[in-house]
Amino acid sequence: MRYELRCRECHKCWGNLPQSICEDCFSPLEVFYDYDSIRHDFTREKIRQGPPNIWRYSALLPLPADHSPSLPVGFTPLIKTSTLASQIGAKTLYIKNDAVCVPTLSFKDRVVAVALANAKSFGFDTVSCSSTGNLANATAAQAARHGLKCWIFIPADLEPAKILGTQVFGAKLVRISGSYDQVNRLCSQIADEHHWGFVNVNLRPYYAEGSKTFGYEIAEQLGWRLPDNVVCPMAGGSLIIKIKKAFDELMQLGLVEPKPVKFFGAQATGCSPISTAVKLGNTEIEPQKPSTIARSLAIGNPADGHYAIKTIVGSGGWSEDVSDPEIVNSIQLLAETEGIFTETAGGVTLGCARKLYKQDRILPHETTVLCITGNGLKTTDALADKYESEAPIPAKFAEFEKLLDREFEVPVAMRA
Amino acid sequence: MGEMNITVQIPSALRRHTGGAAKVSCSASNLNELFSALDEKFPELKPHLRDDSGQIRRFLNVYVNEEDIRFLGGSLYVFKDGDEVLLVPSIAGGLV
Numbered sequence: 001m002r003y004e005l006r007c008r009e010c011h012k013c014w015g016n017l018p019q020s021i022c023e024d025c026f027s028p029l030e031v032f033y034d035y036d037s038i039r040h041d042f043t044r045e046k047i048r049q050g051p052p053n054i055w056r057y058s059a060l061l062p063l064p065a066d067h068s069p070s071l072p073v074g075f076t077p078l079i080k081t082s083t084l085a086s087q088i089g090a091k092t093l094y095i096k097n098d099a100v101c102v103p104t105l106s107f108k109d110r111v112v113a114v115a116l117a118n119a120k121s122f123g124f125d126t127v128s129c130s131s132t133g134n135l136a137n138a139t140a141a142q143a144a145r146h147g148l149k150c151w152i153f154i155p156a157d158l159e160p161a162k163i164l165g166t167q168v169f170g171a172k173l174v175r176i177s178g179s180y181d182q183v184n185r186l187c188s189q190i191a192d193e194h195h196w197g198f199v200n201v202n203l204r205p206y207y208a209e210g211s212k213t214f215g216y217e218i219a220e221q222l223g224w225r226l227p228d229n230v231v232c233p234m235a236g237g238s239l240i241i242k243i244k245k246a247f248d249e250l251m252q253l254g255l256v257e258p259k260p261v262k263f264f265g266a267q268a269t270g271c272s273p274i275s276t277a278v279k280l281g282n283t284e285i286e287p288q289k290p291s292t293i294a295r296s297l298a299i300g301n302p303a304d305g306h307y308a309i310k311t312i313v314g315s316g317g318w319s320e321d322v323s324d325p326e327i328v329n330s331i332q333l334l335a336e337t338e339g340i341f342t343e344t345a346g347g348v349t350l351g352c353a354r355k356l357y358k359q360d361r362i363l364p365h366e367t368t369v370l371c372i373t374g375n376g377l378k379t380t381d382a383l384a385d386k387y388e389s390e391a392p393i394p395a396k397f398a399e400f401e402k403l404l405d406r407e408f409e410v411p412v413a414m415r416a
Numbered sequence: 417m418g419e420m421n422i423t424v425q426i427p428s429a430l431r432r433h434t435g436g437a438a439k440v441s442c443s444a445s446n447l448n449e450l451f452s453a454l455d456e457k458f459p460e461l462k463p464h465l466r467d468d469s470g471q472i473r474r475f476l477n478v479y480v481n482e483e484d485i486r487f488l489g490g491s492l493y494v495f496k497d498g499d500e501v502l503l504v505p506s507i508a509g510g511l512v
Contacts, residue, residue, distance in 0.1 A: 021429065021475070024464060185502070286486070287487065303475075303506040
């Protein structure tokens with residue numbers, strides 16, 4: 001067997017099945033690989049010959065033997081910043097831009113692609129998820145592509161674009177009066193009783209492995225090198241630990257030179273259970289009731305929080321959090337300096353990175369990658385009061401010249 | 417304060433240790449007493465709910481009437497008659 005599920009804590013082997021929890025000790029299951037059997041299929045050369053999407057890394061993804069990819073996903077740009085870097089006191093600063101991940105403009109396309117490959121091989125005809133929005137979009141879109149029935153559970157107050165961006169794919173949307181944590185608890189109960197493939201419940205171990213492609217791409221796009229620092233937004237806490245897993249695998253298999261990478265976690269102050277624990281030196285999570293515009297990160301009880309803390313602290317990194325106004329300001333700064341329109345989670349990541357540079361926890365000359373995981377077009381309401389709607393002018397050249405005289409001002413986010 | 421009658425929902429994965437029962441009635445006034453009552457009723461369940469040192473397992477979330485017990489005071493919460501307790505393995509989702 002090329003891979004199988006094992007308990008992260010008691011290490012019991014479970015083979016391959018749609019299950020995320022060790023029935024012995026309730027700890028999460030994790031995909032373990034037989035790296036010796038994969039070593040020859042996972043080389044720089046073979047990856048280079050692969051398709052320009054996440055399937056170039058198939059050898060290290062938990063995919064059924066007969067899997068044939070139906071959709072190009074991922075391989076998003078890694079952009080070296082210049083204006084942004086100089087604005088925030090950085091020198092070698094990159095943006096990994098999953099705001100333009102396909103097909104639904106967030107990094108969730110990666111995890112869903114791997115989850116649905118497994119849903120089909122396990123024989124599910126219905127797939128489902130609890131979601132703060134991006135996962136809903138990704139699951140609904142790819143379920144449509146695969147011809148699977150789809151039920152999506154979301155908190156009722158989600159951004160309109162994320163609701164419409166789920167319904168359009170023909171998914172059955174269930175809005176729940178309550179927080180994401182309540183939606184999630186309900187989905188655990190539903191998954192316990194219905195034979196559905198919940199991508200982030202019973203398919204979670206497979207689903208989460210899709211996040212590794214974000215890390216593989218960073219390393220490959222840096223010319224098979226690892227960065228010094230990664231700044232990563234955290235909701236459930238899974239992405240940051242999977243990027244570390246990706247880097248560890250690349251080092252173990254000899255695709256990159258071994259080096260220490262520091263992991264920095266980013267949260268909104270209004271929902272900061274992980275950053276709070278890191279700052280207090282705790283290893284366990286105290287759950288919170290979220291209150292932030294960064295609704296995609298509004299998970300008060302992150303299941304992978306404990307492991308995210310270990311990843312951050314063990315790497316010598318740190319975790320920061322930012323207020324809602326700081327989030328909005330950073331969305332604007334990224335747009336104005338690099339032409340990238342990210343959603344609120346991206347504002348969290350950049351906002352925290354700015355703090356980390358100020359605190360000298362990240363040094364300017366170090367190679368640092370910011371993980372931008374979602375698209376600003378989905379959360380335009382966060383910016384609703386930031387721009388006045390311009391009064392129209394007559395279609396006369398003289399009127400335009402008058403307007404021009406009034407207009408030479410510095411962009412708002414750069415004044416700070 | 418006397419012991420209260422509460423109902424505990426057992427996740428399907430653990431029902432083989434409760435003789436198939438999905439709901440179990442218990443008398444307990446707080447979380448420690450509840451787990452002791454479960455230990456006594458279903459000795460086979462105990463190693464699944466507690467680690468080697470006897471602590472309730474880290475990844476087991478306890479809800480009372482749909483609310484995470486940690487928001488109600490955790491082990492200090494005093495059960496009321498008719499409380500419904502859910503045991504749910506911790507699972508997250510969301511963006512990242």
